[in-house]
Amino acid sequence: MRRSVVLAAALAGVTTLFTAACSAPGGADASNGGKEVKVALITSTSGPLASYGEQYLQGFEAGLDHATDGTGEVEGIRIRVLKDDDGGDPAKGVSLAKQRIGQGVPVIAGSAASGVATQIAAVAGQNKTLYISGPAATDALTGVNRYTFRSGRQTYQDVMTAKGILGDSPGKKVVVLAQDNAFGQANAEAVAAVLGTDGTKVTSVLAPPSATDLTPVARKVRAAGPDMVFVAWAGDTAQAMWSTLDQQGVLDAATVVTGLDSRASYPVFGKAREKVTLLAHYVPEATRTAQAQHMRTYFGKKKWQEDLFTPDGFNAAQMVVEAVRAGGAKGDTDAMVKALEGFTFTGVKGKNTVRAGDHALLQPTFQAKFTTAGSPEVSRTFQPEQVAPVEKKIG
Incomplete structure (x- = not known):
């Protein structure tokens, strides 16, 4: 019997810093009393593994649209997304994370590179900042500290x-x-x-x-x-x-x-x-959850194509919305952590559960x-x- 299976790496990262409020047009306005919570997405947007970062970012955008019913808001709080390119360089990832934390950003998500993710996780733990890692597969992220979660699978x-x-x-x-x-x-x-x-x-x-x-x-x-x-x-x-x-x-x-x-x-x-x-x-295209259907409709309008790490971004957005709902406009990270521990939700792939004991993301595989x-x-x-x-x- 001949069977062959190739294990893919979710390692990635890249260059160039840029920011954008991509959750919804514009920033905070009178409709929500000026309340907003900033979320920094630090991942790859250029370099050899930039495609992983692109898949993640597209999935996040679709997931945020789904989880907020297209408003970019939860409980009257606008979620403002800031995008940063880590270059696959742990030192750059740490620098970006510290910069965002210094600006008062309470939530960081992303990182396709395991080396970047583990370093950001350490910074997040030290600064009591919520960190939801991206496609990075290293097992070291699970249980590393109470402020670190993951939106993708692990090795x-x-x-x-x-x-x-x-x-x-x-x-x-x-x-x-x-x-x-x-x-x-x-x-x-x-x-x-x-x-x-x-x-x-x-x-x-x-x-x-x-x-x-x-x-x-x-x-x-x-x-x-x-x-x-x-x-x-x-x-x-x-x-x-x-x-x-x-x-x-x-x-x-x-x-x-x-x-x-x-x-x-x-x-x-x-x-x-x-x-x-x-x-x-x-x-890709194999699952039939309501979330997968929403993603495909959204991608169809954008002329995007779902890929291996699209669900990780979608999951991250769902987790961010749940965290902001609990943490409020003040960005109470301890309340966010408590809300995510044990959080069960249906994503693109199916049922996901954040294990309370170590923050592993339990999920189906194929x-x-x-x-x-x-x-x-x-x-x-x-x-x-x-x-x-x-x-x-x-x-």
Whole structure:
């Protein structure tokens, strides 16, 4: 049986600072007595992973429209959105966060880059500022402090999805193929923690991020004699990686597991597509919730196309509205935190629950496969409790 799945990274960030009140036309006015709460969205809008940031921002805009019935207001309070580009640079992300906090902004959301998100989370905790991270997948954000929440999935949920796809694997060999960077190392650790039980042996082959000749890496994977290969790869060498795995017979010799990435990545698999089973944070156009329908109507008017991280932005907007409803015009962040802990809501993907104990976002995930037309389709849905990460204690 041949199955192949590519784990996508939600790492991103970029350059250039810009601000805009995109929640609704204009700023506060007489209609609401001048009451407003500012929300800073710090994420990627340029650079190699800017598409993740764009997906998030578009999803946020649609989510805010849905959660406020098109008014950009909740309880008579206008939500004013300020957009900042972090450049994928943790130092810049921290600088932007501190700048916004210094301006009295009580809520920060976004960050596709795990390295940026973890640094902003620390600043948010120190300054008692609500932080709702974006597509950043690092498990380190869950439970890091009482002011940090997440609007997307985390690596542990990806791996739990893979475990559901693979089923019982006692006595089998699992090889993690990843790049030797923070994202790849985190995936290797997560796979070992989740799959490395019941006699399953998990080893890793970590490739230098700058490597262009991947034949030695593919041969090393094949030589390990794996029953399963878990691939966590991002960046410009993905197409070469899949081609090399196919050429070296890895895709025919083992079950290969990897996560679905953005639409632009679909052609990357090439001929390997038919041998791939996908674990998916989200499959565009596959869900039918009222929120998904609203998003599609909104996107249709904007001539936008939903993608992998669109739901993260939509979720973030729903969470921001709930937080502002509780925190009021004064932006009481402690009240916001209390309101979000245990918050259950239906998003684009389905039912979401903010786990009160550590602020993990429990959510559905999917198993998917490519159709002959080259688009992914859902073959199985995993409920939130099936892929829930181990609960942590808030730091």
